[in-house]
Amino acid sequence: MVEIALGTALAAIGAGVAIGFAGLGSGLGQGIAAAGSVGAVAEDNDMFARGIIFTALPETQAIYGFLIAILLLVFSGLLGGGKGLDVTAGLVAVGVGASIGFAGLGSGMGQGIAAASSVGAVVEDNDMFARGIIFTALPETQAIYGFLIAILLMVFGGILG
Amino acid sequence: MADELTTILTSFGIPNEAFLAIIVVVLLVIGAVVVIIVSRPVLDIYPYLLPNAKVRARKGRLFDEKQFSEILEAEDYKEITNYLRGFLDHAKHLDDHSIEKSLDIQLGETYHLLSKIAPSDVKKVFVVLSKKSDISNIKSLIASKEAKLTKDEAENLLIPVGSLYLTCEQLIETNTIEDIVAGLDGTEYAPILEDALSEYKENNMILPLESALDKYFLENLLSASSVPSDDNTRILHSYIGSQVDVANLKTIIRSKADGLKYDDISAHVISNGYQVKEWKLKDLMESESITSIVNGLEGTDYSPILSEALGAYNDTESVSVFEKALDEYIVNYANSLSLKNPLGIGPIIGYISKKEREIKNLKIIIRAKRENNLEMSDIQEMLV
Structure with missing residues (x-):
């Protein structure tokens, strides 16, 4: 069995949290948006695009969660290359994963709900498209905050560089 | 810090593997809690996503004010028919049926669609609503027999929507209203009509039969929505309840205008409403005049709108001013409800109310153009 340092194992947990929760939010959000879109397309074929x-x-x-997870796996030494992380850096890595994971969960769900609502508004009135996109883009900011904090944690927590 | 942490873990006798396991368990617990918390709103929203997108698409195809103005400007009803041919929803039945019948078919199909796509927590209400076409067909059948219409004329009154259409079509051949009631044996309407049959035989008027069907429909509608469990069912109950209230108020006001007493009215009124409860209904039915009915509604939403219409009633002595005010109240109330829960029942209520209004207004315009050739401003006055 390959020997993995405790810090590296913690980074692996961080990577799992990053993609796991961000993916959950994204999946729920896309599912919600897709359900609304299917209903719209069923009534109006032009709504497909x-x-x-x-x-x-x-x-x-x-995507943010996936990127952070890959960075954690590479810089913790799990994917070969660098040396393993110490316990402190490993705990920081858990924080990194939680940062993008939970932010991505809330952001993805919120965006999905806004997207489904916007699809309904656009199918009712074509002119709502641009405004619908703006409203739907707003919940993206929480994911961006999470992503930025994750990057900062990695840089100043001794994982990157 | 790593050394300090290792020292602390060692002093507690916790090996590295156990520490990792603790972190994993803590994260799993946090994750489970987060998933449970976030899944609840999603589960509430999810069943409404597809129906809402479908009804919002249809709502977008309803006529706007500009299109209604164009229809109003039409020379005659034939021009309106040609105008409607330009819209797929309206055009599809115009080749086979008269313009009024095609509008009735559309409305029946709308109820049927909603009964199919409505989420399970509100489905029962829309299933009852879809039976409006059956009730309309039975009433048309009875009316055609009463008026001794020919087979073709009677057939023309039937709307080819609903589960009883074929039965009604077969019953055109019957000779009497009693035969129609017998022919409906086995359906939910047979006992209702049998009960009203004696009154029909006594007075030789079909009104008790029609009234019994309307009452049965509204009672079923109210009971289907009567156990609100969440925001969606509560909003739907208030919408259905208001419709029942309005139907009761129209019956009471019209009956009082005709000078009827409590015993004559009570059989046609749904025993319990939404804002106007049983005891209040009793008071209203016992009222001596229309003014006292309006005064008796104080504390309900209907009081200000009926009080406002009272002046016009005193001038014209036509109860239609109250009926129009109540119809407008329902449209405005449905509109306010449709904005309350945009990811739930709201858009469905908004659509059904607007569709009913569109069909009603189109029928008013068509009838006015065909029969009365009224001025545009007079027709506009009649629109809801």
């Missing part, structure tokens, strides 16, 4: 755009928006949270 716009439905896809709204459904794709909550994907970003999973």
